[in-house]
Amino acid sequence: MFKLPPITTNPKGEERKAGFEIEYTGLRPKETASIIVKLFGGKVEEISEYEVVVKDTKYGKFSIYIDSVYLRSSTKEYIFKDMDFLKEFIYTLSELVVPYEVVTPPIPFNLLEEVERLRLEMKKNGALGTSASILYAFGMHINIETFTFEAKELLDVLRAFVLMQDWIKEKIEVDLTRKLSWFIEPFDREFIDYILDKNYNPDLDRLIEDYIFYNPTRNRALDMLPLFVYLRPQVKEKLPPQKISPRPAFHYRLPNSKIDEDDWSVAKEFNMWSLVEKAALNKKALYELIDDYFEFENSPFWFLTDLWIERVDEWVKEL
Numbered sequence: 001m002f003k004l005p006p007i008t009t010n011p012k013g014e015e016r017k018a019g020f021e022i023e024y025t026g027l028r029p030k031e032t033a034s035i036i037v038k039l040f041g042g043k044v045e046e047i048s049e050y051e052v053v054v055k056d057t058k059y060g061k062f063s064i065y066i067d068s069v070y071l072r073s074s075t076k077e078y079i080f081k082d083m084d085f086l087k088e089f090i091y092t093l094s095e096l097v098v099p100y101e102v103v104t105p106p107i108p109f110n111l112l113e114e115v116e117r118l119r120l121e122m123k124k125n126g127a128l129g130t131s132a133s134i135l136y137a138f139g140m141h142i143n144i145e146t147f148t149f150e151a152k153e154l155l156d157v158l159r160a161f162v163l164m165q166d167w168i169k170e171k172i173e174v175d176l177t178r179k180l181s182w183f184i185e186p187f188d189r190e191f192i193d194y195i196l197d198k199n200y201n202p203d204l205d206r207l208i209e210d211y212i213f214y215n216p217t218r219n220r221a222l223d224m225l226p227l228f229v230y231l232r233p234q235v236k237e238k239l240p241p242q243k244i245s246p247r248p249a250f251h252y253r254l255p256n257s258k259i260d261e262d263d264w265s266v267a268k269e270f271n272m273w274s275l276v277e278k279a280a281l282n283k284k285a286l287y288e289l290i291d292d293y294f295e296f297e298n299s300p301f302w303f304l305t306d307l308w309i310e311r312v313d314e315w316v317k318e319l
């Protein structure tokens with residue numbers, strides 16, 4: 001069951017939405033597209049055997065493709081022309097380590113159970129996730145439409161996340177394959193200390209400038225760059241070349257996509273994010289945990305992450 005954040009409307013007062021990017025194997029794009037049409041209607045448009053879109057569903061456009069720009073580039077048809085056997089061999093080999101990805105359109109919060117329906121139907125038809133092989137380092141990204149554009153609130157979301165990140169990793173049981181694959185880099189301790197300082201009270205421009213100074217990359221579990229580029233398009237010029245699609249959303253990158261496991265669900269992962277927002281909005285509790293963080297950081301036991309996780313676990317129960 002999806003547990004929604006405390007605020008379910010966007011800055012315009014409309015129902016918030018979330019889009020999902022789920023990596024998997026075991027089903028090729030056309031098979032996944034058929035499942036989507038069965039559940040949500042729409043029309044299938046085949047770009048190639050390994051890239052398909054489903055348009056005009058009740059929620060918008062779904063995209064399904066092999067998750068490698070090199071294997072689905074516009075030049076591939078020329079490269080593989082009259083070489084069907086070689087093409088199939090390369091794609092079959094790639095499926096051992098490169099996942100397929102289904103990208104949903106933004107789904108209203110009150111209809112998020114539809115994403116779980118899709119996951120279950122894919123599982124029923126043979127989709128496999130992270131734990132199916134030691135070679136599978138699959139993940140899931142969630143683009144959660146923001147409830148605010150105010151610097152203070154965005155800062156507190158960041159604060160809550162960095163305080164909770166180790167606890168979240170423990171709770172979602174990151175697969176060993178993901179731990180070994182350097183999936184995401186943590187926020188630097190210097191950045192964490194900087195934003196947790198209670199005297200730090202930036203306006204939006206300063207917050208964005210500071211964030212990109214410490215994090216000029218998308219390789220963070222909470223990637224704020226799509227939101228910040230949406231709010232201030234000019235900052236993209238200050239960043240290294242990288243694909244950034246501006247959107248009014250938090251880009252939450254999860255290290256697991258256990259699509260085929262009975263005790264895993266899209267809802268379970270989304271609910272962790274809801275707790276982050278709940279913590280960000282509970283100012284008293286948030287600032288108490290910030291005090292605890294600095295006390296812990298300055299203690300002889302600062303390197304024992306498990307002790308910090310235990311503290312956060314107690315704190316979350318009181319939210």
